[in-house]
Amino acid sequence: MTVSYQAIYDRYAAAGQEHVLKFYDSLSSDEQSSLLQQLDSIDPEHVNHIYKLSVSADADARAAGPGAASVEPPPPGSVNNPYDNPNKAAEWRQQGLDAIQQGKVGIILLAGGQGTRLGSSEPKGCYDIGLPSGKSLFQLQAERIAKLQKLAKGTLPWYIMTSGPTRKATEAFFEKKNYFGLDKQNVVFFNQGVLPALTNDGKIFLDTKASVAVAPDGNGGIYAALRSTSATGQGFSIISDMKKRGVQHLYAYCVDNCLARVGDPVFLGYCISQSAQCGTKVVKKLDPTESVGVVALKDKKWNVIEYSEISKELSEARDPNSNSNDLLFRAANIANHFYDISFLDRIGEESSSMAYHIARKKIAHVDLESGQTVKPEKPNGMKLELFIFDVLPYLDPSTSEHAILEVDRKAEFSPLKNAPGTGSDDPQTSRRDLLALQKKWLVDSGASMDDGTEVELSPLLSYAGEDLEAVKGRKIKQGSHNVESQEQLEQLLA
Numbered sequence: 001m002t003v004s005y006q007a008i009y010d011r012y013a014a015a016g017q018e019h020v021l022k023f024y025d026s027l028s029s030d031e032q033s034s035l036l037q038q039l040d041s042i043d044p045e046h047v048n049h050i051y052k053l054s055v056s057a058d059a060d061a062r063a064a065g066p067g068a069a070s071v072e073p074p075p076p077g078s079v080n081n082p083y084d085n086p087n088k089a090a091e092w093r094q095q096g097l098d099a100i101q102q103g104k105v106g107i108i109l110l111a112g113g114q115g116t117r118l119g120s121s122e123p124k125g126c127y128d129i130g131l132p133s134g135k136s137l138f139q140l141q142a143e144r145i146a147k148l149q150k151l152a153k154g155t156l157p158w159y160i161m162t163s164g165p166t167r168k169a170t171e172a173f174f175e176k177k178n179y180f181g182l183d184k185q186n187v188v189f190f191n192q193g194v195l196p197a198l199t200n201d202g203k204i205f206l207d208t209k210a211s212v213a214v215a216p217d218g219n220g221g222i223y224a225a226l227r228s229t230s231a232t233g234q235g236f237s238i239i240s241d242m243k244k245r246g247v248q249h250l251y252a253y254c255v256d257n258c259l260a261r262v263g264d265p266v267f268l269g270y271c272i273s274q275s276a277q278c279g280t281k282v283v284k285k286l287d288p289t290e291s292v293g294v295v296a297l298k299d300k301k302w303n304v305i306e307y308s309e310i311s312k313e314l315s316e317a318r319d320p321n322s323n324s325n326d327l328l329f330r331a332a333n334i335a336n337h338f339y340d341i342s343f344l345d346r347i348g349e350e351s352s353s354m355a356y357h358i359a360r361k362k363i364a365h366v367d368l369e370s371g372q373t374v375k376p377e378k379p380n381g382m383k384l385e386l387f388i389f390d391v392l393p394y395l396d397p398s399t400s401e402h403a404i405l406e407v408d409r410k411a412e413f414s415p416l417k418n419a420p421g422t423g424s425d426d427p428q429t430s431r432r433d434l435l436a437l438q439k440k441w442l443v444d445s446g447a448s449m450d451d452g453t454e455v456e457l458s459p460l461l462s463y464a465g466e467d468l469e470a471v472k473g474r475k476i477k478q479g480s481h482n483v484e485s486q487e488q489l490e491q492l493l494a
């Protein structure tokens with residue numbers, strides 16, 4: 001479809017953003033049409049609206065200062081965990097498996113981030129953390145889904161959110177790897193939105209003379225993206241696909257966690273059993289200085305309080321009701337959520353009125369006077385992002401709409417954020433944590449092994465430590481092993 005210059009000019013002029021066409025006349029005809037296409041996909045009035053909303057929310061928060069909001073920990077009894085109550089956990093697990101078997105569960109993967117800190121040229125999910133098998137994060141996740149489908153005797157559609165920078169390479173990787181053995185019909189890609197990078201006074205930056213500087217709109221872009229009919233590129237929205245398949249419950253997780261219990265039936269069952277609209281998985285914050293956000297009530301509404309937002313006194317406070325001297329604010333958010341589809345319907349509408357978080361960044365851009373590219377030394381503008389937890393304030397804390405489950409960090413959380421060798425949240429810590437967990441599964445199942453022996457267990461063999469009865473009372477041969485099947489496991493036993 002051809003887009004008319006005049007129509008675009010008028011729209012941008014009405015929004016005070018017509019400078020994006022400043023170099024139009026000097027462009028080749030291909031460049032002109034690609035610029036018009038890009039501008040057509042952005043709504044400049046909406047950009048202005050988001051800018052105003054976000055700047056005003058940011059100014060209010062700054063003026064009030066940290067600690068101005070009333071902050072309270074989750075009320076007693078609102079955070080449960082599966083390890084204090086194994087019988088309950090078994091019940092929740094069965095309930096989760098039943099929902100999967102009935103075709104009521106879908107998986108959402110957040111994979112639209114640019115992975116700047118890791119510094120790999122490929123999408124993060126393609127990353128090989130150095131396991132004996134050489135498997136990528138995507139493969140580990142796909143195999144967990146495959147195993148869970150077997151355990152539940154059901155089908156799990158996998159909705160993968162990518163962004164402009166990650167879409168093509170992600171799809172190509174899945175094609176090349178033959179969808180890791182999953183049915184291609186059940187793997188659906190969709191793009192989150194992008195927003196233009198803005199000057200501090202809200203003007204859109206040009207990346208080149210023929211393109212606007214844009215960035216993904218944050219992992220909270222999921223809510224709008226699920227409803228968008230252009231996100232799949234195939235004319236249907238993800239939410240309509242979910243409804244068509246009869247999906248009622250969703251499990252969302254981040255691509256960068258090698259321990260992610262994709263589709264965790266325990267969490268699903270827990271949330272379903274309390275008819276939750278939304279669920280949040282947390283791990284216990286142990287050290288007051290840890291840079292994690294905690295789930296809490298902020299001004300009487302559910303929220304995640306970032307570590308920069310909480311006073312030292314509160315972050316160090318201990319829970320007087322805890323026998324183990326736990327922190328008062330300890331429900332550390334790991335960006336794993338449960339949703340009922342009715343909540344996604346409701347929140348999609350709300351998301352257009354949410355204030356975005358402002359990230360002040362150094363934004364390379366074309367100078368409007370000289371036409372030269374400028375690479376600033378200091379932050380010169382902003383990128384705007386929604387976070388996945390921005391919907392929590394929409395859940396009523398006086399009901400069980402929001403279900404919070406505390407899980408074991410060692411079993412479920414080891415994010416890959418930083419470049420190799422950083423020493424924390426890097427490929428080496430991911431590898432270490434995955435192999436340590438699987439060693440624990442083997443030892444808990446009755447195996448013994450020498451220090452230095454490493455065993456990687458394919459998720460196709462064991463999803464969360466089950467199906468390892470063969471190792472009971474046996475010693476594992478020395479070495480570094482990758483085990484894909486029961487037969488291979490048998491061969492390792494001395």
Ligand code: UTP
Pocket residue numbers: 110111112113114115116117118124161163192216217218219220221253254255256417
């Ligand atoms: P992070 O916020 O850690 O970002 O993402 P990142 O892209 O992985 O890494 P940096 O900050 O650039 O170094 C947490 C999760 O949210 C997803 C990521 O793919 C990851 O699963 N995400 C992040 C999105 O899906 N979209 C976004 O716009 C941002």
